[in-house]
Amino acid sequence: MIPESFLQTPHRRWNALKREWVLVSPHRTQRPWQGQTEDTVKPAVLKYDPTCYLCPGNTRAGGHVTPKYPGTFVFENDFAALKDDVAPASFDDGAGLLRASTERGVCRVLCFDPRHDLTLATMSVPAIRNVVDMWTGQVQELGAREEIAYVEVFENRGAMMGASNPHPHGQIWATEHIPNEPALELASQKDYFAQHGSPLLIDYLAKELSEGERIIAENETWVALVPFWAVWPFETMLVPRAAVSGLPALTEAQRDGLAAILKTVTAGYNQVFDTPFPYSMGFHGAPTDGEDHPEWVMHAHFFPPLLRSATVRKFMVGFELLGSPQRDITPESAAETLRQAVKKAGV
Amino acid sequence: MIPESFLQTPHRRWNALKREWVLVSPHRTQRPWQGQTEDTVKPAVLKYDPTCYLCPGNTRAGGHVTPKYPGTFVFENDFAALKDDVAPASFDDGAGLLRASTERGVCRVLCFDPRHDLTLATMSVPAIRNVVDMWTGQVQELGAREEIAYVEVFENRGAMMGASNPHPHGQIWATEHIPNEPALELASQKDYFAQHGSPLLIDYLAKELSEGERIIAENETWVALVPFWAVWPFETMLVPRAAVSGLPALTEAQRDGLAAILKTVTAGYNQVFDTPFPYSMGFHGAPTDGEDHPEWVMHAHFFPPLLRSATVRKFMVGFELLGSPQRDITPESAAETLRQAVKKAGV
Ligand SMILES: O=P(O)(O)O[C@H]1O[C@H](CO)[C@@H](O)[C@H](O)[C@H]1O
Numbered sequence: 144m145i146p147e148s149f150l151q152t153p154h155r156r157w158n159a160l161k162r163e164w165v166l167v168s169p170h171r172t173q174r175p176w177q178g179q180t181e182d183t184v185k186p187a188v189l190k191y192d193p194t195c196y197l198c199p200g201n202t203r204a205g206g207h208v209t210p211k212y213p214g215t216f217v218f219e220n221d222f223a224a225l226k227d228d229v230a231p232a233s234f235d236d237g238a239g240l241l242r243a244s245t246e247r248g249v250c251r252v253l254c255f256d257p258r259h260d261l262t263l264a265t266m267s268v269p270a271i272r273n274v275v276d277m278w279t280g281q282v283q284e285l286g287a288r289e290e291i292a293y294v295e296v297f298e299n300r301g302a303m304m305g306a307s308n309p310h311p312h313g314q315i316w317a318t319e320h321i322p323n324e325p326a327l328e329l330a331s332q333k334d335y336f337a338q339h340g341s342p343l344l345i346d347y348l349a350k351e352l353s354e355g356e357r358i359i360a361e362n363e364t365w366v367a368l369v370p371f372w373a374v375w376p377f378e379t380m381l382v383p384r385a386a387v388s389g390l391p392a393l394t395e396a397q398r399d400g401l402a403a404i405l406k407t408v409t410a411g412y413n414q415v416f417d418t419p420f421p422y423s424m425g426f427h428g429a430p431t432d433g434e435d436h437p438e439w440v441m442h443a444h445f446f447p448p449l450l451r452s453a454t455v456r457k458f459m460v461g462f463e464l465l466g467s468p469q470r471d472i473t474p475e476s477a478a479e480t481l482r483q484a485v486k487k488a489g490v
Numbered sequence: 491m492i493p494e495s496f497l498q499t500p501h502r503r504w505n506a507l508k509r510e511w512v513l514v515s516p517h518r519t520q521r522p523w524q525g526q527t528e529d530t531v532k533p534a535v536l537k538y539d540p541t542c543y544l545c546p547g548n549t550r551a552g553g554h555v556t557p558k559y560p561g562t563f564v565f566e567n568d569f570a571a572l573k574d575d576v577a578p579a580s581f582d583d584g585a586g587l588l589r590a591s592t593e594r595g596v597c598r599v600l601c602f603d604p605r606h607d608l609t610l611a612t613m614s615v616p617a618i619r620n621v622v623d624m625w626t627g628q629v630q631e632l633g634a635r636e637e638i639a640y641v642e643v644f645e646n647r648g649a650m651m652g653a654s655n656p657h658p659h660g661q662i663w664a665t666e667h668i669p670n671e672p673a674l675e676l677a678s679q680k681d682y683f684a685q686h687g688s689p690l691l692i693d694y695l696a697k698e699l700s701e702g703e704r705i706i707a708e709n710e711t712w713v714a715l716v717p718f719w720a721v722w723p724f725e726t727m728l729v730p731r732a733a734v735s736g737l738p739a740l741t742e743a744q745r746d747g748l749a750a751i752l753k754t755v756t757a758g759y760n761q762v763f764d765t766p767f768p769y770s771m772g773f774h775g776a777p778t779d780g781e782d783h784p785e786w787v788m789h790a791h792f793f794p795p796l797l798r799s800a801t802v803r804k805f806m807v808g809f810e811l812l813g814s815p816q817r818d819i820t821p822e823s824a825a826e827t828l829r830q831a832v833k834k835a836g837v
Pocket residue numbers: 178457458459460461462463469646652653654
């Protein structure tokens with residue numbers, strides 16, 4: 144257990160997965176807020192919205208029609224940030240100061256459900272299980288491509304997180320190179336595995352389970368916790384109990400468990416401020432670079448921006464952009480709030 | 491010059507200062523925006539606001555009175571994220587998975603001008619020069635303290651960047667350890683200096699000056715440019731022409747030049763969308779850790795969030811948080827826009 148004294152004292156914590164520091168200022172929560180507040184989030188109410196391009200039967204930008212899909216639906220992003228048909232080229236000034244290279248990739252949009260008014264928090268566990276299967280199929284298919292080294296599955300939820308549409312959906316960006324964040328996690332997990340002979344996240348999870356103070360929910364196959372090094376006020380991580388490298392390697396039971404804990408966490412979030420909780424979430428599975436990854440344990444990150452209420456968010460600005468990330472409430476107190484919220488949601 | 495083909499093709503660029511990648515998707519700007527828009531920014535109009543705790547003569551939270559200061563004014567942050575009187579302690583689980591240590595430091599608020607309605611963009615160059623001198627004095631004083639390894643001087647401008655008050659002001663967070671961002675820059679600058687015998691940023695600036703396509707303004711002592719590896723749409727960097735390690739090492743002429751280029755850049759920003767441009771800016775000077783830093787060249791970063799208009803910002807969400815930073819417009823096209831804006835501002 145972290146010593147009591149730390150819970151009232153400015154300190155920094157080590158993020159063992161990214162190998163960087165976060166500054167924690169637990170005494171700072173009394174600060175009055177006079178800054179910008181966000182619009183109250185109104186949940187979608189229409190089951191079918193004729194103006195929504197993700198609702199079955201509607202026309203998207205660019206003239207494509209979204210078919211009348213019964214469950215999940217995947218399509219290539221009409222405004223993809225990445226393309227597959229790029230002629231490889233690179234540019235280097237010789238001193239490593241100006242370096243660029245083309246990047247091939249695929250961007251897809253993944254509809255979770257035909258109903259416009261649902262979210263992971265309000266969908267049934269079997270329906271979420273279908274989403275898990277869709278994600279898995281996508282990682283399998285795209286990860287098998289020779290030119291794809293990483294498949295990033297994610298969801299931007301809520302207007303505050305840049306989502307332009309409340310229809311339940313996520314995205315996949317698959318890239319030729321391993322992006323920065325998984326690259327950091329790859330290096331730390333590799334080093335730890337070489338030194339200890341066991342995966343970093345399995346040893347970390349064992350410690351979290353024995354301490355208990357940052358655990359917010361668990362089932363037979365998965366655990367949800369506020370990481371010791373959380374940056375966002377109510378940041379959480381989903382970690383499987385067993386060492387499994389990615390979505391394609393999950394057993395049936397682990398997929399069921401993942402669907403269940405996704406519902407628990409998202410429904411719990413909605414109780415924290417009694418509002419649809421915005422977040423970005425996504426999976427970090429092992430790279431699909433053709434190598435073995437015994438060091439890698441798949442996991443999901445949730446990064447929600449809200450801090451004090453449905454309308455007051457954490458700003459990652461000045462010191463955070465120029466120095467280090469900083470948080471006010473401790474991960475332990477956030478975990479306590481989330482445990483109560485999960486209990487209240489009762490799923 | 492970066493080959494023409496890169497200006498239409500998804501590619502990644504190397505940030506030589508942080509040693510990480512940024513994804514550039516130049517073909518993506520046609521994307522329609524249906525997501526969240528921000529409130530229009532209204533400039534402050536009152537020269538003196540009786541409800542502003544930074545205006546001369548008013549009472550702050552906690553009962554302190556802001557004196558009737560004639561120029562600049564510095565005070566300890568009433569809700570400081572860092573404190574100086576912390577008894578050192580640390581916590582380690584033995585495996586490097588749960589590590590924390592207390593962090594000593596100082597947080598101060600710096601008023602730039604008694605007038606509530608001014609900003610760096612609208613203050614006179616001599617008044618900005620006073621601000622430069624205030625910053626310099628602060629870095630000198632705090633950096634001299636034994637327990638302070640880094641002094642971060644920054645400004646959060648605009649409600650969109652978490653600023654709770656339009657009164658022209660910035661902050662200082664001085665810390666016992668070097669924060670993450672300067673630590674990354676320290677490592678890259680040290681390695682480059684060891685390999686080349688010249689400072690990274692001096693060689694980088696020479697390349698930028700010879701290419702010209704990312705330069706937005708220059709005077710005798712300073713250059714403003716959009717870095718080759720810019721992440722934010724209109725991100726810029728101010729770099730001195732000569733190798734100087736930090737604010738305290740600047741000559742009189744370099745201080746004048748800094749004041750002038752700060753006005754040029756901020757006034758230019760306000761022309762881009764004809765709105766007070768929000769941003770976080772700050773200085774990266776050499777650490778005050780008692781060591782010599784021949785590798786370090788001081789510079790300022792501006793991180794402004796706006797992308798398409800006064801009300802549509804770039805969201806650093808899903809892929810950015812879980813993968814790598816991503817941008818749509820190229821640094822070269824942003825630089826072209828900013829050059830025009832600076833010309834229009836005519837300062
Ligand atoms: O200190 P302020 O202005 O109240 O707070 C602002 O700047 C700080 C330093 O960048 C951030 O940690 C806060 O999230 C932000 O709201």
